[in-house]
Amino acid sequence: MFLAFDVGNTNITFGAYRGEELLFTSRIATDTMRMEDQYAVEIKNIYDIRTANPDEKPEGAIVSSVVPQLSQRLCKAVKKALGITPLILGPGVKTGLDIRIDNPAQLGADLVAGAVSAVARYPYPCVVCDLGTATTISIIDKEGHMRGGSIHTGIQTSLNALVDRTSLLPQVSIDAPKSVIGTNTVDSIKSGLIFGTAAMLDGMILRIEKELGSRVNVVATGGLAEEVIKHCSSEVIYDENLVLDGLRIIYCKNR
Secondary structure (H helix, E strand, O other): OEEEEEEOOOEEEEEEEEOOEEEEEEEEEOOOOOOHHHHHHHHHHHHHHHOOOOOOOOOEEEEEEOOHHHHHHHHHHHHHHHOOOOEEOOOOOOOOOOEOOOOHHHOOHHHHHHHHHHHHHOOOOEEEEEEOOEEEEEEEOOOOOEEEEEEEEOHHHHHHHHHHHOOOOOOOOOOOOOOOOOOOHHHHHHHHHHHHHHHHHHHHHHHHHHHHOOOOEEEEEOOOHHHHHOOOOOOOEEOOOHHHHHHHHHHHHHO
């Protein structure tokens, strides 16, 4: 058994694998104010509750992180909790991904893991849409090269900014209203968030296909993807654990 940790700006997604089988996943809130002992206690408790045999210790772990100040802290927490030192996804780690951007070192670890998983599991050219704190779009060309992408404000981030910067607009749940044409403030906000994001994805996919000169396969992941892609005109595959599975592949390459 080995563990994979995807440290995002909002959540740390934590999964356990035995070979290619994903045994369980859990989420921990990302909080840069928490100390390694606090994370160690939470990781140990989750592991003991969710694994069938708490006495079975994992053989290793891998961490991808877009929160640099938490990377080493989480690794120390995993070491304290389970007695293993995780591999941190970064420069020098074998991924098998051919990255064709201006500075490959700038590519976020989560985007690397998602692209590795997409290359292994889906036909290309392929577009990976990750809807989290930010909405990112990654493009894999017909040769399987990571060509680059685009970064957009995430849905929850947009909502928080809207509420914080206006006097009268309220926080709302992130789900689709019955109609694109909102007849009240709450439904109007929801329409913009859900239908607006879906329309943006559709438009970006069309532009990407025009630049590549071919149709693309589209895969979506991230906490808000499942709600949004139901309203896309494009055909989009939902893959909840795309990034964790990419980390599994990378872990196996470096074991």
